Amino acid sequence: MTDEDKYQARAQRMITRWSGQRMPVSRRETAEGEVLRHAPPAVGALDVAQQVYHEPAKALPVLTTCDVLVVGAGPAGISAALAARRAGADTVLLERFGCLGGVITTVGMETLAWYRYEGTVEGEGIGIEMERIAAQMGGAIKWPYNDSQCLDADFFKVVADHLITEAGVRPILHCMAVDVIFEEDGKRLRGIVTESKSGRQVVLAKRIIDCSGDADIAHLAGASYRKTPKDKMLGMTTVFNAAGVDTRAFLDYTESQPATYADWSRTWAQETTGKEDTLRSPYLDKEFDTARELGVIPADSTNIGGSWSALTPAGEATNLNLAHMYGFDPTDVMDLTRAEMQGRQEALHALVALKKVVPGFENAKLRNFGMTLGIRDSRKIMGRYNLCSEDVRNQAKFADSIGIFPEFIDGYNILILPTTGRYFEVPYGCMVPLEVDNLLVAGRCVAGDMVSHAAMRNMMACTVTGQGAGVAAAVSIRQDKSTAQVDLHGVQAELERQGVRLH
Numbered sequence: 310m311t312d313e314d315k316y317q318a319r320a321q322r323m324i325t326r327w328s329g330q331r332m333p334v335s336r337r338e339t340a341e342g343e344v345l346r347h348a349p350p351a352v353g354a355l356d357v358a359q360q361v362y363h364e365p366a367k368a369l370p371v372l373t374t375c376d377v378l379v380v381g382a383g384p385a386g387i388s389a390a391l392a393a394r395r396a397g398a399d400t401v402l403l404e405r406f407g408c409l410g411g412v413i414t415t416v417g418m419e420t421l422a423w424y425r426y427e428g429t430v431e432g433e434g435i436g437i438e439m440e441r442i443a444a445q446m447g448g449a450i451k452w453p454y455n456d457s458q459c460l461d462a463d464f465f466k467v468v469a470d471h472l473i474t475e476a477g478v479r480p481i482l483h484c485m486a487v488d489v490i491f492e493e494d495g496k497r498l499r500g501i502v503t504e505s506k507s508g509r510q511v512v513l514a515k516r517i518i519d520c521s522g523d524a525d526i527a528h529l530a531g532a533s534y535r536k537t538p539k540d541k542m543l544g545m546t547t548v549f550n551a552a553g554v555d556t557r558a559f560l561d562y563t564e565s566q567p568a569t570y571a572d573w574s575r576t577w578a579q580e581t582t583g584k585e586d587t588l589r590s591p592y593l594d595k596e597f598d599t600a601r602e603l604g605v606i607p608a609d610s611t612n613i614g615g616s617w618s619a620l621t622p623a624g625e626a627t628n629l630n631l632a633h634m635y636g637f638d639p640t641d642v643m644d645l646t647r648a649e650m651q652g653r654q655e656a657l658h659a660l661v662a663l664k665k666v667v668p669g670f671e672n673a674k675l676r677n678f679g680m681t682l683g684i685r686d687s688r689k690i691m692g693r694y695n696l697c698s699e700d701v702r703n704q705a706k707f708a709d710s711i712g713i714f715p716e717f718i719d720g721y722n723i724l725i726l727p728t729t730g731r732y733f734e735v736p737y738g739c740m741v742p743l744e745v746d747n748l749l750v751a752g753r754c755v756a757g758d759m760v761s762h763a764a765m766r767n768m769m770a771c772t773v774t775g776q777g778a779g780v781a782a783a784v785s786i787r788q789d790k791s792t793a794q795v796d797l798h799g800v801q802a803e804l805e806r807q808g809v810r811l812h
């Protein structure tokens with residue numbers, strides 16, 4: 310019997326079944342292999358009145374043991390893992406999704422260094438390395454208005470795989486950190502509990518770096534943190550990509566209607582230093598007013614507007630950062646659920662508006678949404694040092710500097726671009742939680758106020774704290790000192806050896 314005959318026979322059997330005729334069903338065992346069954350769990354106690362369930366105690370297998378465990382593989386986590394490994398530590402990088410990259414690959418945010426207008430002073434280090442290697446591997450396109458690169462978000466998965474494999478970092482994907490394990494003193498961390506398809510397991514480590522974006526590990530360990538009130542939090546965004554775009558017609562349109570950073574003030578009362586106002590910006594906003602006036606999208610879709618980014622020769626417009634949502638808490642599962650669904654709806658409104666109003670998008674279609682909602686604002690630890698507005702606006706210097714970041718502030722209605730060559734130093738102290746030892750926190754959840762967050766949340770800044778934390782964790786093991794006590798001279802010497810600019 311040919312394959313086609315087999316398909317026809319199967320199809321005929323199905324048709325016959327739908328039409329109500331009974332067919333004999335084979336009861337023969339067809340699957341090979343033994344029948345499996347997981348041991349049923351011990352019975353816990355459900356307290357219906359209090360609406361809680363008391364889990365029974367369980368013995369959890371150790372999945373692996375390492376020197377440095379990095380939780381979360383965004384820009385901070387990748388940098389932390391590479392830096393720790395390059396400083397000689399056996400390093401595990403654990404990530405809840407199936408790819409590395411964090412907001413880059415899971416949200417679709419390509420613009421690692423869009424702030425780099427003329428005059429910018431960079432910190433060098435792993436962030437710059439990531440941008441350069443992505444470009445060399447053919448996974449980036451020039452950003453429209455300066456010499457920075459738009460990373461191809463999907464391709465960056467491969468770039469990140471390559472970087473960590475080359476360095477000898479041990480990855481664990483599809484694995485979420487859900488609890489922490491302390492040494493007997495109840496102060497120094499010893500490991501984490503994970504959840505995955507393999508069940509609940511344990512990863513033991515001498516040092517842990519929390520790069521979860523939400524300070525999950527610090528939170529689980531009982532470290533103090535702050536969260537911006539929900540009504541003041543930076544918005545969440547559903548980033549999407551469109552195909553079928555006539556990119557030439559769209560570029561002609563943007564040239565005929567040149568947007569600048571002053572245009573951002575149409576919807577936000579935005580503070581700049583003035584020098585930003587005349588710079589070109591890949592911004593779309595008034596187009597959505599037109600769409601609302603035409604009745605193409607609902608009148609209450611007022612949080613649509615923002616930036617476009619790469620235009621590819623394949624007729625794609627990627628990283629459309631246009632559909633924003635406010636008033637949701639990223640650490641509340643029901644808020645996340647509502648925001649995900651609302652975000653998709655708003656993104657489709659944005660696409661319909663683009664198709665109707667913006668030249669070049671007439672035949673566009675949705676290529677894909679980012680695989681998850683984009684979060685900008687979440688838990689921030691209370692650190693040994695809490696960065697403040699004054700620091701990031703006034704070129705702060707610190708004896709415990711682990712790197713520099715240009716004077717780039719983007720958030721809470723402030724936009725300052727680093728066109729003057731100004732920069733500030735990033736202190737080790739903003740990664741050191743107060744109550745828990747052998748834990749460092751890097752990336753967007755480092756300690757600081759709202760204005761400093763508008764600087765430190767940026768991906769390149771996250772790579773600075775990531776690399777600083779990775780090196781500090783490895784050096785603290787070498788020195789046989791905890792992360793709270795590590796000698797910073799050793800950390801700074803290793804960072805300089807890795808090519809980081811400290812001052």
Ligand SMILES: Cc1cc2nc3c(=O)[nH]c(=O)nc-3n(C[C@H](O)[C@H](O)[C@H](O)COP(=O)(O)OP(=O)(O)OC[C@H]3O[C@@H](n4cnc5c(N)ncnc54)[C@H](O)[C@@H]3O)c2cc1C
Pocket residue numbers: 380381382383384385386403404405406410411412413415416418420421422423484485486487520521522523525545546547548630682683684685751752753754766767768769771
């Ligand atoms: C829509 C949007 C647009 C932005 N635009 C820009 C921009 O143009 N330029 C710029 O520089 N910055 C931009 N940002 C900010 C920047 O992308 C983020 O602040 C930055 O990516 C944070 O890096 P991170 O490594 O700290 O965290 P993330 O990139 O959020 O990575 C955290 C990683 O940890 C994983 N994780 C979380 N919890 C756990 C857990 N419990 N166990 C295991 N893994 C876990 C996550 O899956 C994720 O991979 C934007 C952000 C958003 C949301």
